[in-house]
Amino acid sequence: MSGTGDKILASMTNEEISRYSRHLLLPEVGMEGQKRLKAAKVLIIGAGGLGSPLGLYLAAAGVGALGIVDFDVVEESNLQRQIIHGVKDLNRPKAFSARDRIRDLNPRVEVAVHNVGLTSENALDILHKYDVVVDGTDNYQTRYLVNDACVFLQIPNVYGSIFQFEGQATVFGAENGPCYRCLYPSPPPPGLVPSCAEGGVLGVLPGIIGCIQACEVLKLIIGNAPSLAGRLLLFDAWRMKFREFKIEKDPDCPVCGDNPSIEELVDYEEFCGLKAEEEPVDNISARELKARLDRGEAVQIVDVREAHEREIFVFPGAMPVPFSRITQSENTLNPSVDAVFICKVGKRSAHAIRALREVGYEGRMLNLEDGVNAWARDVDPSLPIY
Amino acid sequence: MAVTILIPTALRAFTGRQSQAQADGKTVGEVLKAFADANPDVRQHLYDENGELRSFVNVYIGDVNIRNAGGLGGPIEDGDTLTLVPAIAGGVVCEPEQKP
Numbered sequence: 001m002s003g004t005g006d007k008i009l010a011s012m013t014n015e016e017i018s019r020y021s022r023h024l025l026l027p028e029v030g031m032e033g034q035k036r037l038k039a040a041k042v043l044i045i046g047a048g049g050l051g052s053p054l055g056l057y058l059a060a061a062g063v064g065a066l067g068i069v070d071f072d073v074v075e076e077s078n079l080q081r082q083i084i085h086g087v088k089d090l091n092r093p094k095a096f097s098a099r100d101r102i103r104d105l106n107p108r109v110e111v112a113v114h115n116v117g118l119t120s121e122n123a124l125d126i127l128h129k130y131d132v133v134v135d136g137t138d139n140y141q142t143r144y145l146v147n148d149a150c151v152f153l154q155i156p157n158v159y160g161s162i163f164q165f166e167g168q169a170t171v172f173g174a175e176n177g178p179c180y181r182c183l184y185p186s187p188p189p190p191g192l193v194p195s196c197a198e199g200g201v202l203g204v205l206p207g208i209i210g211c212i213q214a215c216e217v218l219k220l221i222i223g224n225a226p227s228l229a230g231r232l233l234l235f236d237a238w239r240m241k242f243r244e245f246k247i248e249k250d251p252d253c254p255v256c257g258d259n260p261s262i263e264e265l266v267d268y269e270e271f272c273g274l275k276a277e278e279e280p281v282d283n284i285s286a287r288e289l290k291a292r293l294d295r296g297e298a299v300q301i302v303d304v305r306e307a308h309e310r311e312i313f314v315f316p317g318a319m320p321v322p323f324s325r326i327t328q329s330e331n332t333l334n335p336s337v338d339a340v341f342i343c344k345v346g347k348r349s350a351h352a353i354r355a356l357r358e359v360g361y362e363g364r365m366l367n368l369e370d371g372v373n374a375w376a377r378d379v380d381p382s383l384p385i386y
Numbered sequence: 387m388a389v390t391i392l393i394p395t396a397l398r399a400f401t402g403r404q405s406q407a408q409a410d411g412k413t414v415g416e417v418l419k420a421f422a423d424a425n426p427d428v429r430q431h432l433y434d435e436n437g438e439l440r441s442f443v444n445v446y447i448g449d450v451n452i453r454n455a456g457g458l459g460g461p462i463e464d465g466d467t468l469t470l471v472p473a474i475a476g477g478v479v480c481e482p483e484q485k486p
Binding site for chain 1: 394395396399400405427440441442444446449450451454469471472473474475476
């Protein structure tokens with residue numbers, strides 16, 4: 001199934017004809033295509049960087065009903081790229097903030113707000129009411145959940161994903177087309193790849209990838225258009241290059257293959273390794289570290305942030321050892337003195353401690369809990385939180 | 387002439403920020419091994435504990451995934467381009483305590 005092919009199409013008012021005239025002038029869209037858009041129901045999962053242009057362009061294009069799934073609230077650091085939200089929306093739930101902006105842009109669009117996290121328990125119930133699903137999520141467990149639910153419900157899943165300067169887009173779950181698991185059978189273990197919150201993202205990148213997704217959604221609804229199904233579009237914003245790769249449907253895919261072994265939604269946190277017990281590390285709070293330094297205790301502070309990140313602010317007295325080179329630092333540390341590892345939020349530093357343990361470092365290692373952002377919050381408010 | 391390897395943003399922290407590299411080999415596996423030997427930090431991102439290519443990294447010769455064309459044992463020629471395409475997800479830190 002794709003789009004709204006089997007629906008009875010309602011007529012359009014003169015006001016609608018005026019509003020959508022630039023679509024009606026395209027022979028590929030025309031009155032019939034615009035009526036299909038009006039009859040369509042599209043679910044946007046995530047009202048963030050990708051969801052922002054998706055919500056705006058799909059509403060402007062006259063998609064009749066939009067659903068928005070997001071449980072998060074608008075934070076200041078979102079506004080660098082999440083253009084559906086404004087300063088007045090800070091601390092509001094993103095789903096409601098997005099709904100209000102869409103109503104402002106096109107009051108004819110019916111907006112359903114799902115101010116919840118998508119889970120194995122609620123996903124089928126939410127998704128089955130829609131003709132097309134757009135994946136604008138920011139984590140692997142929700143991506144696999146959305147993929148599997150779309151395969152089971154036979155709903156096309158318009159995929160987009162971003163990291164730093166690079167984006168991916170394609171259409172999964174099209175008739176006879178591949179699904180996300182055909183492309184990536186399983187996700188990276190947690191912590192191996194930094195997230196955008198740690199690795200950063202160019203603000204305009206989700207705008208470009210989200211617009212590509214919006215374009216694919218419109219074509220799926222209008223019909224008779226070649227889609228990205230079976231092709232992975234890769235975009236490098238830094239080099240300004242688009243590349244395209246084939247995605248084959250995997251006959252052995254556990255979800256969409258010839259003999260599927262997964263026929264209902266599973267526990268996606270477990271699938272993504274988020275329930276595996278991570279080897280614990282000893283924590284130290286920012287205030288405790290400050291107290292130890294004030295008492296003049298010998299402590300070696302190891303800053304695992306990358307060089308460009310240390311430019312945001314230099315942590316006094318810290319030895320810079322970027323996370324990517326951590327295992328080569330074993331011999332520069334003194335095992336008889338406590339070493340405190342620091343990063344932005346305390347995740348990479350914990351992984352750095354585990355990596356050093358693995359290569360046999362035997363000195364005492366402590367992790368600065370919540371990272372240098374906690375130091376800025378609890379010890380030195382003159383420093384920025386980033 | 388050697389094989390050119392295009393390195394995605396997500397792996398550049400482990401290749402000294404290089405966006406491409408050259409390596410020699412007669413098979414895809416040999417080229418990737420030479421690349422990993424020259425960039426030891428990248429190895430754990432390409433191979434699992436058993437030395438198999440990780441399932442969240444795809445390797446393309448031209449626009450064809452090597453999983454559909456001979457895998458690591460498949461032939462490769464000087465002048466070919468290998469592109470590494472890992473899964474990316476963006477967004478927040480994926481740790482259980484940050485879930486809704």
